Amino acid sequence: MNGEELLHVMAQEQERARRFRHHLHVCTGTACQALNSESIAQALEVAAKAQGKQGEVSVKCVGCPGLCSLGPLVEVHSFVNGDHERSLYQFVRPEDASEIISHLDGEPVERLVTPLDQPFFTRQLKIVLENCGEIDPERIEDYIARGGYQALMKVLTEMTPSEVIDEITRSGLRGRGGAGFPTGLKWATVAKADPRRYPTYVPPGIQSQKFVICNGDEGDPGAFMDRSVMEGDPHRVLEGMIIAGYAVGANQGYIYVRAEYPLAVKRLRTAIRQAQRAGLLGNNIAGTAFSFNIDIRLGAGAFVCGEETALIASIEGGRGLPRPRPPYPAEYGLWGCPTLINNVETLANIAPIINKGASWFASIGTAKSKGTKVFALTGQVKNTGLIEVPMGITLREIVFDIGGGIPNGHKFKAVQTGGPSGGCIPEQYLDTPVDYESLTALGSIMGSGGLIVMDDSTDMVEVARFFMDFCMEESCGKCIPCRAGTAQIHHILTKFQTGRATERDLKLLEELCDVVKHASLCGLGQSAPNPVLSTLRYFRHEYEAKLRRDGAGYGYANGAAKERVTHS
Amino acid sequence: MSVVTLTINGQDVSARDDATVLQAAREAGIHIPVLCYLEGLSAVGACRLCLVEVAGVNRLLPACTTRVQEGMEVHTDTPRLQTYRRHIIELLFAERNHVCAVCVANGNCELQSLAIEVGMDHVRYDYVFPSLGMDLTHERFGLDHNRCILCTRCVRACDEIEGAHTLDVLGRGAKARIVTDLNMPWGESPTCTSCGKCAMACPTGAIFKQGSTVAEMVHHPEKLAFLKTARERREWRV
Numbered sequence: 044m045n046g047e048e049l050l051h052v053m054a055q056e057q058e059r060a061r062r063f064r065h066h067l068h069v070c071t072g073t074a075c076q077a078l079n080s081e082s083i084a085q086a087l088e089v090a091a092k093a094q095g096k097q098g099e100v101s102v103k104c105v106g107c108p109g110l111c112s113l114g115p116l117v118e119v120h121s122f123v124n125g126d127h128e129r130s131l132y133q134f135v136r137p138e139d140a141s142e143i144i145s146h147l148d149g150e151p152v153e154r155l156v157t158p159l160d161q162p163f164f165t166r167q168l169k170i171v172l173e174n175c176g177e178i179d180p181e182r183i184e185d186y187i188a189r190g191g192y193q194a195l196m197k198v199l200t201e202m203t204p205s206e207v208i209d210e211i212t213r214s215g216l217r218g219r220g221g222a223g224f225p226t227g228l229k230w231a232t233v234a235k236a237d238p239r240r241y242p243t244y245v246p247p248g249i250q251s252q253k254f255v256i257c258n259g260d261e262g263d264p265g266a267f268m269d270r271s272v273m274e275g276d277p278h279r280v281l282e283g284m285i286i287a288g289y290a291v292g293a294n295q296g297y298i299y300v301r302a303e304y305p306l307a308v309k310r311l312r313t314a315i316r317q318a319q320r321a322g323l324l325g326n327n328i329a330g331t332a333f334s335f336n337i338d339i340r341l342g343a344g345a346f347v348c349g350e351e352t353a354l355i356a357s358i359e360g361g362r363g364l365p366r367p368r369p370p371y372p373a374e375y376g377l378w379g380c381p382t383l384i385n386n387v388e389t390l391a392n393i394a395p396i397i398n399k400g401a402s403w404f405a406s407i408g409t410a411k412s413k414g415t416k417v418f419a420l421t422g423q424v425k426n427t428g429l430i431e432v433p434m435g436i437t438l439r440e441i442v443f444d445i446g447g448g449i450p451n452g453h454k455f456k457a458v459q460t461g462g463p464s465g466g467c468i469p470e471q472y473l474d475t476p477v478d479y480e481s482l483t484a485l486g487s488i489m490g491s492g493g494l495i496v497m498d499d500s501t502d503m504v505e506v507a508r509f510f511m512d513f514c515m516e517e518s519c520g521k522c523i524p525c526r527a528g529t530a531q532i533h534h535i536l537t538k539f540q541t542g543r544a545t546e547r548d549l550k551l552l553e554e555l556c557d558v559v560k561h562a563s564l565c566g567l568g569q570s571a572p573n574p575v576l577s578t579l580r581y582f583r584h585e586y587e588a589k590l591r592r593d594g595a596g597y598g599y600a601n602g603a604a605k606e607r608v609t610h611s
Numbered sequence: 612m613s614v615v616t617l618t619i620n621g622q623d624v625s626a627r628d629d630a631t632v633l634q635a636a637r638e639a640g641i642h643i644p645v646l647c648y649l650e651g652l653s654a655v656g657a658c659r660l661c662l663v664e665v666a667g668v669n670r671l672l673p674a675c676t677t678r679v680q681e682g683m684e685v686h687t688d689t690p691r692l693q694t695y696r697r698h699i700i701e702l703l704f705a706e707r708n709h710v711c712a713v714c715v716a717n718g719n720c721e722l723q724s725l726a727i728e729v730g731m732d733h734v735r736y737d738y739v740f741p742s743l744g745m746d747l748t749h750e751r752f753g754l755d756h757n758r759c760i761l762c763t764r765c766v767r768a769c770d771e772i773e774g775a776h777t778l779d780v781l782g783r784g785a786k787a788r789i790v791t792d793l794n795m796p797w798g799e800s801p802t803c804t805s806c807g808k809c810a811m812a813c814p815t816g817a818i819f820k821q822g823s824t825v826a827e828m829v830h831h832p833e834k835l836a837f838l839k840t841a842r843e844r845r846e847w848r849v
Contacts, residue, residue, distance in 0.1 A: 345783065362780065367656035367676045520761060520780070520787035521657045524695075527702035530785045531736050551735055558698040561671055562659045 056188035072107030086140035106275015108176030175275030194397035215413035220386035236381035243379035251295035263462025266493035273307035277314035283390030346517035365565035408434030412478035453498035461490025464570030466577025525568030651836035715828035716816030748798030765809035
């Protein structure tokens with residue numbers, strides 16, 4: 044498919060869409076699908092047919108529109124006399140289908156409708172998620188109708204690889220996986236890297252000297268940003284990867300997805316097949332000399348495989364163990380070749396940057412953090428779900444405006460950002476603008492985008508212990524500070540929770556967190572103490588309140604040996 | 612091949628530009644403690660004892676995998692590094708059952724020597740005391756998981772020097788342990804050549820010769836480097 048054909052498909056699709064007066068979008072993201080949303084879509088179609096409206100109603104299964112706590116969601120777009128009217132139905136059941144259909148031409152169903160002008164929707168700015176909830180992720184035509192693959196055409200026909208990298212650099216985009224490394228710089232490094240500098244061991248049959256990897260191994264507890272993008276708009280990810288491959292000179296890409304995301308895997312597979320059939324992926328893309336293939340690799344459930352060197356080891360077929368950097372994967376990556384690894388969300392930002400220009404993207408956000416960030420808002424907050432906000436928004440706006448505040452009359456206590464690698468931020472810092480630097484200054488990290496809100500009933504020591512339990516379970520065991528250190532931190536926190544901790548344990552805990560943070564091999568260990576360190580920084584009184592003051596509690600006399608860390 | 616100069620602990624050192632900081636330090640007679648590194652085997656940077664401070668780099672770097680650079684300023688023995696090393700050794704002692712008094716490797720143990728070197732007079736952590744088994748099915752060697760520190764020197768020796776890859780690691784985190792083949796008894800392993808290189812490489816008493824008792828197990832880790840230089844460079848230096 045070349046640029047002309049792409050425009051033709053786009054026009055055809057838009058023409059087809061104009062035939063229907065009502066467009067019903069049924070969310071079939073994982074959360075709504077678990078609530079049986081697919082049968083809602085079927086029921087809506089049956090009801091439309093029964094009421095003789097099949098010619099004017101189109102029912103579409105779409106990706107996640109965001110407000111997961113009110114799911115299953117059905118969004119209605121009505122085009123009556125040239126007006127575009129939208130209404131959103133919450134908690135829809137298949138039985139409601141005929142009522143929804145019969146109200147299409149009148150007022151919306153009162154008991155199901157939820158306002159669209161609430162801050163949850165109005166305060167968001169959607170770039171990455173602009174197609175989620177709008178297109179059918181299993182139809183490439185839907186994506187093309189909304190301007191999909193135009194950026195790829197522009198890149199292949201009008202731009203040189205260095206112009207592409209320049210554009211990304213000028214946009215100020217930074218890696219959305221957590222560390223915030225400038226994406227343009229990473230691309231430029233891979234583009235310049237010499238594939239002959241290190242001995243390579245590429246398996247036969249793979250024709251590429253450089254590689255592009257999409258990191259979809261999203262493992263933080265309570266985070267589902269990448270999943271929603273892969274499920275709701277898989278072609279966007281593919282387009283970003285192909286552009287990245289063109290820019291750095293790679294001909295082979297891999298999407299590394301957790302096997303726990305079966306729907307994302309299924310939709311990505313469908314998307315790859317469709318893109319190949321359309322000639323937008325594979326050999327001689329759009330009739331140009333550039334070829335690029337994408338394969339999917341499934342993660343086997345290890346959190347550490349989200350770390351780039353462990354991810355590479357996993358794709359190579361080895362145990363998912365990280366290795367010391369440098370050399371960075373940009374020079375020495377998959378099978379010894381220069382490799383570009385970007386997060387799903389980073390790659391999903393590429394197409395809009397190419398389409399709308401670097402200066403447009405750079406105009407959003409703060410001085411050093413540009414664009415938007417997708418957050419998975421969870422915990423003790425009224426509206427849970429997926430949100431996309433411009434960088435620089437305050438945490439207070441996210442929690443109280445978009446999130447709707449704390450339910451059940453409780454008070455806000457802390458918000459945890461960055462998952463097990465992040466920290467807890469207390470109320471006095473809620474007005475901090477959200478960007479990479481200010482969150483790091485608060486002892487947390489941007490992370491991949493998990494945001495867990497906690498109310499005043501939360502025990503912060505238990506929060507730290509929960510995350511440490513996760514890190515201890517997920518430590519790969521290669522380096523000693525992480526393997527033995529996280530287990531000991533967890534043990535000391537358990538002593539706090541069972542009333543056996545003394546002043547000595549508190550001191551040892553702080554020392555050990557320092558060791559694990561600075562001596563561990565990879566990002567998992569280096570960031571594992573963050574939940575403990577940040578709660579120690581802001582909620583130290585909670586630790587001190589649990590101390591045993593009588594001096595006893597140390598050693599085995601108090602049953603320490605009985606409740607030791609068990610190896611099974 | 613070019614040569615670079617750098618300073619280690621204030622001392623001027625010259626090294627080939629493909630050398631690691633550890634090799635440069637060793638040539639200059641500067642001691643850096645290591646556990647997972649063994650000459651002749653690939654470096655994995657796992658034990659974190661050889662971490663050094665490099666001026667201008669805000670994180671600690673493992674000397675065994677970091678290449679030397681012109682003008683590099685390395686410090687190997689700052690108070691901060693000493694603290695970290697002691698913590699790491701203590702963590703190892705607390706993690707499994709390292710009881711020197713009844714260990715075959717007593718007196719010939721790298722972990723024990725390092726504990727003395729870092730001045731570990733007691734362990735501040737609660738001992739975990741896991742009950743891990745032993746594998747005594749092999750006719751010549753035994754594997755005691757209680758004394759294993761998961762340095763994977765045996766795994767690398769088996770794979771890289773002997774080429775058998777009988778040994779590998781199972782599981783992750785604190786539950787990781789060394790296994791033979793697909794977790795079968797060592798004695799039934801069809802791939803093991805009984806070469807004993809794992810026992811040579813082991814820094815502790817985890818892999819030992821059957822029949823040795825307390826303090827009798829002497830390791831010969833230097834023999835692996837000898838084999839490697841002999842095989843690759845035809846240099847039969849002792």
